[in-house]
Amino acid sequence: MQKNSMIIIGAGFAGLSAGIYAQMNGYSTQIFELHTLPGGLCTAWKRKGYTVDGCIHWLVGSSPESAMNQFWREVGLAQGREFINLDEFLRYEGSDGRTVVFYSDVDRLEKHLLDLSPKDEPVIREFISGIRMGIRFDQQPTERDSGITKLIKGIKMGWLFLTRGKDMRRWMDTTAEQFANRFQDPLLREAFKEIWYPEFSIFFIMFTFSYLHNHNAGYPIGGSMPLSRALEKRYLELGGQIHYGKKVEKVLVENDRAVGIELADGSQHRAGRVVSAADGHATIFKMLDGKYADEKIKEPYEKWPIFPPLVYVGLGVNNRFENEPKTVSGISFALKQPVEIADQTLERLSVHVYNQDPTLAPDGKTSLTVMIPSSYAYWKEMAKDPVEYEEKKEQIARQVVAMLEQRFPGIGSQVEMVDVATPLTFERYTGNWQGSFEGWLITPQNAGSIMSPMKQTLPGLSNFYLCGQWVEPGGGLPTGVMSARRLLKAVCKEDGRKFITTQA
Structure with a gap:
């Protein structure tokens, strides 16, 4: 069994991205996927000539100028992709004949909300202030920037954290429902609760509008499946192997060391490392029988809310x-x-x-x-x-x-x-837990995990790793790639290798 061999469970965005970065860095990988298609929750299906898209509404990192766009180029998603930026995020039509239009442009949104309810100016101004702060955060350094540009952007980011840190913390600790209840106008109260979920942290709703304003959350023409196929293509071109229709029942462990997997058909496959990019609950409590779950690992699954099925x-x-x-x-x-x-x-x-x-x-x-x-x-x-x-x-x-x-x-x-x-x-x-369409719902309870990502290993178990939405609260496609990239950087560090990336 080669040390640089790796089995990856799941061909969703996180699993495919883990395979891509692993292949880039000289690891030999195989992915075992439950379904017969790539992408996991980033999926679509055909019915009578129509495509039912099960995932994508917008993609953070669609702007070529953004830091996230570099990751999309590395995994082969951005190349040749047509993105369109829509003028409206959501229309909320009230029973009183009025309509709240959540415009993507922050100036247009501010004027519209103030015209609808001048008496709510203080709350509206605060919401817009949060979006404008996010617009500045969306201008982070990229690897394409020169040294001096990176330095300048880094200083600006540091200053922003220093001067607006208290605001960020307050907004992280405020749910959309709590924020909405501050509006006097009943239509705005109702509409703000429906922007996302009422339990969702208002801070991340503000950031969504920041991305929209910056044209960094465009819609990819073709929807979800072409995105998943792009990652599949990139992975296969790098020499990876995918086994579709193969459900993993068990992670094989010897002397507290992951050595492979057992499939539903009883066959076993071994490798130097095992990475689960599959459902977190199934991985920890079924594939591993809960043997490596301490109280800290159990806490999210017992207490944190998930995106509603x-x-x-x-x-x-x-x-x-x-x-x-x-x-x-x-x-x-x-x-x-x-x-x-x-x-x-x-x-x-x-x-x-x-x-x-x-x-x-x-x-x-x-x-x-x-x-x-x-x-x-x-x-x-x-x-x-x-x-x-x-x-x-x-x-x-x-x-x-x-x-x-x-x-x-x-x-x-x-x-x-x-x-x-x-x-x-x-x-x-x-295989997603309770049929949820993402992972953890970002609430004041777990918002801090965004700034401090969850561990990608389990206590007492070596050569085993986790990546994907269950170790990246908030879920979504960007976190799948970011989680995989973070994991492979750590694996390379373990092996004394320099982490490298290439672009398709």
């Missing part, structure tokens, strides 16, 4: 939606009366119209998605009766079309495809 509805519609705004996250509108969807009661519906990307639908038509939070336990119980499970999905498809009819009259006759995925669907194809 979803009922994910994709629709194919014979309509261009030319008169509808092109948004990053969609349109939220009030329903005429509450509607029960699975275990949730909805008073509003949010729909993402992909009229910015004609590649996801046949000519003249458009793909839409609707995401509805739903309990994993509810669907787990429902699935005990397969007939009832399928009937519930069909019912939800009809309900969603009926709700959309309220906002888009006549859409019912234009719908050509409806596909419903549940938390169990996400679990089946990605």
Whole structure:
């Protein structure tokens, strides 16, 4: 068994990126993937000529001038990619006839919010101040910068931390709901709770708008799957191997040292190191039977919230939606009366119209998605009766079309495809814990981990490593690559190697 051999569990963004950086640095790697496709949660699927995109809305690092863009070039994602920057993040249509438009441009957003509610000027100014601070943070040094430029940018970053550190800490400790409750205008209170999740730290919502303003959170034409295929291509070209349809059941351990894996078919594969870029809970508590989980490792899984599981509805519609705004996250509108969807009661519906990307639908038509939070336990119980499970999905498809009819009259006759995925669907194809569509939800409880990333090793177990969203709170595609890069730098340091990178 060669010392420089490495087995990687999972061909999501983190696993593929770990393989890419490992191959760059002279390690021989194999990836074992549960699904038959790359990308993990960065995925999409075809139905009746339409593409249902299960992931991407925006990609931080889309600007060639940003530090993150360098990482995207290293893993082969940025090359030849067309990004578009949309003018609106979200439209929140109130029941009183007014609409809050969360513009990407900070100056336009500030004016619009002040016009809507002059009495909320102090809170609006604070929100805008946080975005402007983030805009300056988004100008970090890159490896392309000259020595003097790096020095100047570094000094500016240090000064920003020194002068705005207290503001950052306060905003990290404030949830979106807490911040929203400070607005006097009920429409703004409601709208700010729907920008992301109410439990989400307002600090990271501010930063999202900073990236949008800087044109550093563009939408990649083609959606999610081309991104995943780009990483797969880069990895294979570097000499890596991927084994699809291979579920890992167990990490093999001898004398507290990881030596390989055992698959669901009973076969065993050995290597000098094992990296899990798969679901954290399954890795720690199933593949390793919880033997290397101390209280610190257990705490997040016992106490931290995760991104809520979803009922994910994709629709194919014979309509261009030319008169509808092109948004990053969609349109939220009030329903005429509450509607029960699975275990949730909805008073509003949010729909993402992909009229910015004609590649996801046949000519003249458009793909839409609707995401509805739903309990994993509810669907787990429902699935005990397969007939009832399928009937519930069909019912939800009809309900969603009926709700959309309220906002888009006549859409019912234009719908050509409806596909419903549940938390169990996400679990089946990605293994993600409780069918969540990401990892840890960033809250005041764990926001500090962003500044101090979680450990990528387990106590008492050598030659085993973790990377991906379960050791990078907040999840998302950038953290997958950053986590993999951080890991391989550490591995190279262990072996006394200089960490190197190349670009495709």
